[in-house]
Structures are given as C-alpha cells and as structure tokens.
Amino acid sequence: MAFTATLRGERFRFADLRELLAKANEEKSGDALAGIAAGSRRERLAAKAALADVTLREIVDTPVVDDDLATVLAADHDAAAFAPLASLTVGELREHLLDPATAATHPDGFGRALTAEVAAAVAKVMGNLDLVHAAARLRRVTRCRNTMGGLGTLGVRIQPNHPADDPAGVVLAVLDGLLFGCGDAVIGVNPVGDRVTDVVTLLDTLHRVIDALAVPTQACVLAHPTTQLEAMDAGAPVDLLFASLAGTSGANASFGVSAALVHEARERVLASHRDRSGFVGTQVTYFETGQGSALSADAHHGTDQLTLEARAQAFARVFDPFLVNSVVGFIGPEYLADGRQILRAGLEDHFVGKLLGLPMGMDVCYTNHVDDAGQDDNDNLLVLLAVAGCNYVMGVPGADDVMLGYQSTSYHEVASVRDLLGLRPAPEFEGWLTARDRWRGGRLVPPSADDARALESVGLRALGR
Amino acid sequence: MSGDRSGPAPDAAPDAAPDAAPDATPAVPGAADAAAAAWAPVRARAAAVTPARLFLGSAGLAPRTADALALRTDHAFARDAVDTRLEVTTGPLAPLGLLEVSTQVTDAAEHRRRPDLGRRLDAAGRATLAHAGTRGADLQVVVGDGLSATAVHVQVPDLLPRLHDLAVARGWSWGRPVAVRHCRVGVLNDIGEVLDPTVVVLLVGERPGLGTAESLSAYFAHRPRPGCTDADRNLISNIHARGTPVPEAAGRIVAFAAALMAAGRSGVTVKEPDPGPGPGGVLE
Numbered sequence: 001m002a003f004t005a006t007l008r009g010e011r012f013r014f015a016d017l018r019e020l021l022a023k024a025n026e027e028k029s030g031d032a033l034a035g036i037a038a039g040s041r042r043e044r045l046a047a048k049a050a051l052a053d054v055t056l057r058e059i060v061d062t063p064v065v066d067d068d069l070a071t072v073l074a075a076d077h078d079a080a081a082f083a084p085l086a087s088l089t090v091g092e093l094r095e096h097l098l099d100p101a102t103a104a105t106h107p108d109g110f111g112r113a114l115t116a117e118v119a120a121a122v123a124k125v126m127g128n129l130d131l132v133h134a135a136a137r138l139r140r141v142t143r144c145r146n147t148m149g150g151l152g153t154l155g156v157r158i159q160p161n162h163p164a165d166d167p168a169g170v171v172l173a174v175l176d177g178l179l180f181g182c183g184d185a186v187i188g189v190n191p192v193g194d195r196v197t198d199v200v201t202l203l204d205t206l207h208r209v210i211d212a213l214a215v216p217t218q219a220c221v222l223a224h225p226t227t228q229l230e231a232m233d234a235g236a237p238v239d240l241l242f243a244s245l246a247g248t249s250g251a252n253a254s255f256g257v258s259a260a261l262v263h264e265a266r267e268r269v270l271a272s273h274r275d276r277s278g279f280v281g282t283q284v285t286y287f288e289t290g291q292g293s294a295l296s297a298d299a300h301h302g303t304d305q306l307t308l309e310a311r312a313q314a315f316a317r318v319f320d321p322f323l324v325n326s327v328v329g330f331i332g333p334e335y336l337a338d339g340r341q342i343l344r345a346g347l348e349d350h351f352v353g354k355l356l357g358l359p360m361g362m363d364v365c366y367t368n369h370v371d372d373a374g375q376d377d378n379d380n381l382l383v384l385l386a387v388a389g390c391n392y393v394m395g396v397p398g399a400d401d402v403m404l405g406y407q408s409t410s411y412h413e414v415a416s417v418r419d420l421l422g423l424r425p426a427p428e429f430e431g432w433l434t435a436r437d438r439w440r441g442g443r444l445v446p447p448s449a450d451d452a453r454a455l456e457s458v459g460l461r462a463l464g465r
Numbered sequence: 466m467s468g469d470r471s472g473p474a475p476d477a478a479p480d481a482a483p484d485a486a487p488d489a490t491p492a493v494p495g496a497a498d499a500a501a502a503a504w505a506p507v508r509a510r511a512a513a514v515t516p517a518r519l520f521l522g523s524a525g526l527a528p529r530t531a532d533a534l535a536l537r538t539d540h541a542f543a544r545d546a547v548d549t550r551l552e553v554t555t556g557p558l559a560p561l562g563l564l565e566v567s568t569q570v571t572d573a574a575e576h577r578r579r580p581d582l583g584r585r586l587d588a589a590g591r592a593t594l595a596h597a598g599t600r601g602a603d604l605q606v607v608v609g610d611g612l613s614a615t616a617v618h619v620q621v622p623d624l625l626p627r628l629h630d631l632a633v634a635r636g637w638s639w640g641r642p643v644a645v646r647h648c649r650v651g652v653l654n655d656i657g658e659v660l661d662p663t664v665v666v667l668l669v670g671e672r673p674g675l676g677t678a679e680s681l682s683a684y685f686a687h688r689p690r691p692g693c694t695d696a697d698r699n700l701i702s703n704i705h706a707r708g709t710p711v712p713e714a715a716g717r718i719v720a721f722a723a724a725l726m727a728a729g730r731s732g733v734t735v736k737e738p739d740p741g742p743g744p745g746g747v748l749e
Contacts, residue, residue: 029578033578033579033580033581160517161517162515162517163516163680163703163705163707163708164703164707164708164709166514166515168514168515169511169514169515169517170515172511172514172515172517172519172520173515173517173519176511176519176520180523180526192702192703192708192709193700193701193702193737194700194736194737195736195737195739196736196739197739224733226733227736230736253694253696254694254695254696255695255696256696256732256733256734296580297694297695298581298694332577332672333577333578334577334578334579334580337578367672368540368543368544368546368547368672368673368674368675369547369577369612369672369673371577374537374540375536375537375540397517397518397519398517398518398519398521398528398532398536399518399536400517400518400536400539400674400675400676401674402515402516402517402674402675402676403703403708404674405671405672405673405674405675405680406672406674407536407540407675410518410528412521412523412526412527412528415526416525416526416527419526444526446523446525446526447522447523448500448503449500449503449504449507449520449522450503452504452507452520452522453507456507456510
C-alpha cells in the first residue's frame with residue numbers, strides 16, 4: 001500500500017512501508033550507499049509526517065523483510081500485550097512515551113509488546129531529546145553473577161584487549177579498570193583470533209583474577225559462539241555466551257550465527273552453570289549489534305539501517321539477554337559518516353533497545369577513518385546516554401583499544417560521568433568497592449599509586465608470577 | 466605512529482614522593498609532579514607487556530593534562546595515516562614484482578564511503594589478471610591497501626618472501642602475487658573467479674589504531690566465488706611487531722592455508738590449527 005504526504009503544496013508518494021521507513025530515517029551515509037535514503041530534506045520530513053499517521057497495527061501486519069528471522073521474531077512477539085496499543089498511530093505512540101503518566105502505567109516498560117519495525121518507526125519521528133527522555137523511563141534489570149540496570153546505576157564493561165592476547169597485559173588492564181570502579185557489567189576480552197586454546201587461556205586468566213579479588217562480576221571472551229562452546233568443553237568457565245547479531249537472516253549467516261545455534265549454545269551454558277556457584281540469575285547471554293552490518297554483508301533487503309538494527313535487537317530479545325549493546329561508531333564512515341550521525345545512531349539504538357525491553361548498553365566509539373569525529377564527540381554521546389539511563393558503557397584504557405584499533409570511552413571518562421550525575425555501579429559491585437574502601441559516600445575514591453601497586457601484586461600472583 | 470604517550474618519563478625519580486598524600490588530586494602546586502612520579506614505576510612495568518594506556522593516574526577522576534593531549538595528538542597522526550597512498554612500483558614493495566590492479570573505486574574519499582566498489586575489480590584489473598596472473602595456483606597471495614597502505618609498506622616486504630619459501634617447501638604451486646589498490650576484503654570473490662586458485666590469502670592493511678598504523682590482516686578463502694561472505698572466510702589479524710610478528714605470522718598463515726586445503730573449505734566451520742611446539746609453533 002502506498003503512503004502520501006503534502007508539504008506546502010508539494011505532494012510526496014512512498015510506494016510501501018519499507019520505502020516510507022527508509023525515507024523517514026535521519027540522514028545516514030549507509031542508507032545513501034544503499035540507494036534508499038530520502039532525496040531531500042523536504043522528502044525526509046514528508047516521510048516522517050506520513051509515518052506519524054500509520055497505525056501500529058498496520059506496521060505489525062506488514063512484514064518489511066520476509067526472511068527466516070521474521071518467523072523467529074513473530075513467534076516471540078507478545079500479541080496480547082500489543083493489542084491495547086494496536087490502534088495508536090506512530091505519532092501517538094511518541095506522545096504516549098513522552099507522557100509522564102505512561103511511566104506509571106508501564107513501570108517495567110513494554111516487555112515484548114512492540115515489534116522491531118514499530119520501535120524503529122517511532123524513533124524516526126523523535127528528536128534527540130525525545131530519545132533521551134523516553135528511554136530514561138524504560139528500565140530493564142537483569143541478573144547473572146550480579147544485578148545490572150537498576151535505577152540510578154551505570155554499569156561499565158572493562159574491555160582489556162591486547163594485540164597478542166597476552167594474559168599479563170590483559171590482567172593489568174583489568175586491574176586499572178577496577179581501580180576506577182569499572183567492570184560490573186562484564187570483564188570482556190575481544191580475542192585477536194578464534195583459536196580455542198587462546199580462548200581457554202583468556203577465560204582461565206580472567207577467572208583467576210576475579211577469584212583472587214572476589215569480584216562480584218562476570219567474564220566473557222567474545223569469540224564465535226562455537227569457539228566459546230569448544231572452550232567450555234575444554235574445561236574453561238563460560239559465564240556469558242557472546243554473539244554478534246544482525247537484523248536479517250543473510251547478515252547473521254555472514255556472522256556464522258543462526259537462531260538454532262544461539263539457542264543450543266545458551267542451553268549448554270545454562271547447564272554448565274548448574275555445576276558452578278556465584279550466580280544470582282539465569283540471564284546468560286551477551287549480544288552486540290550495530291547499524292550497517294546487514295548492508296556490509298550485502299543482505300539488507302532494501303531496508304534502512306535503523307529498522308534492521310531494531311530487528312537485530314528483537315533477535316537478541318528472543319534469548320533473554322543479560323547485556324546488549326550496539327557498537328555504534330565501529331563500522332565506519334560508509335554507514336555513519338561523522339560524529340553527528342554516530343551520536344544520533346547511538347541515541348536511537350539505545351532508545352529502541354529499551355523500548356523492546358532490552359538491558360541496553362552502548363559502545364560509544366569512533367574509528368580513525370571516519371570524517372569529523374573525535375574524543376569530544378564521544379564525550380557528548382556518553383553524557384547523553386548516561387542521562388538517558390543507559391545500562392552500561394565501555395571502559396577502555398585511555399579510550400584507546402590497542403587491539404581493535406578504535407577509540408571508545410575510557411575508565412576516567414566513565415568514572416567522571418558517574419561522579420557528575422551521581423550514578424552508581426551494580427549494587428553487589430558497589431558493596432565490593434565499599435568493602436575495599438574504593439567507594440565512599442556515594443562516589444569513587446580517586447586511585448593512588450599505592451592502590452595500583454597493591455592490586456598489581458595480587459594480579460601477578462593470580463598469574464603465578 | 467604514536468606520539469610520545471608516556472607523559473612523565475618512566476625513569477623520572479620513580480620513588481621521589483613516597484610520602485605523597487594518597488588522594489590523586491594534589492592540593493598544593495608541585496604535588497602533581499610528585500603524584501605522577503609515584504605512578505611512573507607501575508606505569509613502566511605495564512608498558513613492558515602492553516601498548517595499552519595503563520596506570521595513568523588521574524587528576525580527580527579525569528586524565529592528567531599530558532595524557533588527555535597525548536590521546537588527541539595520536540588521533541591527529543592516525544587521521545593523517547589513513548590518507549597514505551599504496552606505492553607498488555616504487556619504495557619497499559618495488560622489488561616484489563607485484564601485479565598491480567585496481568578495484569572500481571577511483572579516489573580516497575570514495576574508498577572510505579563506497580565499500581561496494583572496493584569489493585569489485587575494475588575491467589582493466591580483470592583483464593590484467595586474466596592476461597598476466599597465474600591460473601589455478603595452490604596458493605595465491607593478494608596484497609591490498611585496505612585502510613592502511615602504511616601497514617602494507619612495512620610488513621609485506623618481509624612477510625611475502627617468507628610465505629613464498631614456506632609454500633614452495635610444501636610443494637605448492639605459487640601464484641604471482643597481486644596488489645589491489647582501493648581494496649576491500651570482498652575482492653577475494655573476483656580474484657577467485659578470474660584466477661581459480663585453491664586458497665587465496667589477502668594481506669590487507671587494517672584501519673589504523675592510535676598506537677600503530679602498521680597492523681596487517683590475513684584473510685583466507687578456499688576457492689572463493691561471487692556470493693561468498695565473511696562466513697566463508699578465515700582471518701589472522703594484528704600482524705605487526707607488538708601483535709603477531711611477521712616470522713610467526715608467516716608460519717601460521719601457511720599452516721592455516723594447509724588446513725583449508727585439507728578440509729576442502731574455509732569459513733567459520735574451520736578453526737586455525739593449534740600451534741605445535743617450538744619457535745614459530747605452527748611449522749611442521
């Protein structure tokens with residue numbers, strides 16, 4: 001069915017919902033690369049106006065992408081919870097989300113009531129402040145070895161990557177992160193390669209440090225799911241199963257990921273936890289997503305990258321995740337051209353995740369080949385997402401990931417933002433910091449060199465050195 | 466390359482302030498230097514095992530001024546490195562006799578924004594390969610600028626001859642190496658279609674990090690054809706002095722290629738062989 005809008009006497013026509021969603025999207029270089037973006041500012045606003053009048057029922061009844069993933073997502077959709085919302089238009093849903101009364105009627109968010117396409121559609125008629133304000137009311141609490149996402153908390157993943165997976169280098173990065181109160185979300189290493197022996201070594205190393213210091217957190221090595229399972233079979237402890245997810249079946253296939261694979265892997269990790277102690281919940285998956293991955297895999301079906309990001313997140317929702325984050329600026333300038341587009345995408349990805357009921361975090365980041373983005377752009381998005389109630393962000397030493405070759409947010413920056421906004425770590429982690437006199441009166445105690453030396457000796461002992 | 470990121474010199478009177486206040490924010494002028502000196506030994510020990518920016522200390526919770534400016538300086542240099550152009554017939558690559566072709570990308574800005582064009586050889590490139598390339602080699606090495614020609618200029622002159630010697634020692638036929646300008650990983654499919662080698666290894670410059678613009682990746686594909694995706698490929702990344710050094714990388718690459726030949730396929734279902742004993746590890 002076609003859609004139309006008339007702006008100051010000029011009539012615009014959009015052939016179908018997919019075209020309407022694409023042309024209503026905020027400017028992204030990836031949509032231009034795919035040849036589906038609005039041709040002018042006027043056409044973009046006309047598309048937003050037409051989209052605002054579409055009912056949620058119509059969107060749910062009109063599959064934008066017809067692939068295997070659509071079947072998986074439809075089976076996961078809570079049609080009963082959706083029914084009372086079905087007659088709203090997209091524009092009305094925006095107003096509903098910004099109405100203070102809605103927070104009272106939906107204290108736990110919307111669960112699985114909304115679909116990916118609905119969440120993406122409403123984001124397209126929202127300004128940046130709308131995305132922050134609406135998301136701040138949508139909390140999602142999850143539990144694995146601690147409790148993430150509570151009101152007033154901001155979690156941090158320590159990302160202690162090393163260009164050769166050197167255990168000592170990884171451990172020292174973990175310790176410096178702990179000094180700054182980071183690491184409650186997860187201590188998560190991106191391995192250089194996908195060798196089972198290296199993944200086993202990294203998992204064992206992380207757990208030796210976590211055990212030596214009795215840190216109430218979880219570890220993860222972000223290898224392919226099959227490699228993580230092989231490491232588990234070889235005796236390594238797997239707290240969280242990680243996978244990169246995308247918004248179409250074709251793009252997931254390019255990652256070597258399918259619903260069946262993730263389902264089976266999650267069951268096996270859950271089973272392994274029955275023989276271990278220290279778990280306070282059964283959320284055991286961790287997913288990363290990001291706009292542009294489907295186009296990068298040449299599997300985008302003519303669909304815009306925000307809609308496909310929402311589909312990737314809805315895919316994550318199927319597996320009851322502990323953590324989900326977009327790696328927003330990692331993909332490069334062909335998909336998000338500059339700091340402005342990355343900032344917008346970061347706010348969109350976080351809002352859409354929260355609207356879909358996810359424990360949404362964010363890797364606030366940029367690469368060195370993107371035009372006009374730098375650490376100050378990271379500062380801007382970090383503060384906005386902290387205000388928006390983002391579940392967690394990344395802690396990377398000095399903001400510089402020396403393995404992946406891009407810049408994220410640093411231990412210093414995330415500690416500063418917690419301090420600025422009065423945000424706290426996960427409660428178990430705050431208790432641990434308090435017991436070690438690293439947290440006093442609701443704020444972090446700035447670390448001294450003596451603190452660093454003391455931790456360094458614990459870490460080296462844990463490594464057997 | 467990185468600027469000097471060390472801030473206070475690691476050897477600057479490491480224990481000059483043993484009685485400094487434990488709080489990292491010095492209350493009196495001059496105490497900042499003392500606090501920095503207190504961090505110097507632990508910082509230097511970390512620098513011996515990782516290029517990561519560790520144990521910087523802080524001003525309150527913020528980075529100290531020298532560290533904040535060092536990050537921004539390194540970013541400025543990395544941005545400049547992205548624009549370095551691949552030189553095939555002059556400079557360190559010239560003695561290698563690479564067969565030079567180009568993708569459908571025509572300039573640096575288009576290279577960053579149009580990955581689709583960077584995955585396809587242009588018509589002249591296909592003709593050059595068909596005319597002067599090696600058809601049906603056991604191992605075909607391709608060199609591509611990717612996002613850092615600097616990485617190619619630094620690593621390939623040492624790496625390529627080692628790959629050649631290891632391949633010949635295994636009795637493999639060796640395709641004449643090809644250099645692809647404005648190259649993306651997906652160009653492997655066109656290479657496979659035109660030259661039909663058993664295994665293609667693409668040595669491609671990674672996006673520059675702040676610490677190094679010299680990091681190279683090796684992508685593997687077994688009999689690639691149009692339509693193949695990343696799921697059909699394998700990867701060894703971070704080939705540079707502080708990651709996987711070239712001698713070790715050469716052994717791993719050839720061992721991985723052998724594993725792909727034995728499996729008769731590449732991609733996520735084939736894992737890199739575990740290293741055996743001894744230096745270089747993967748040499749049989």
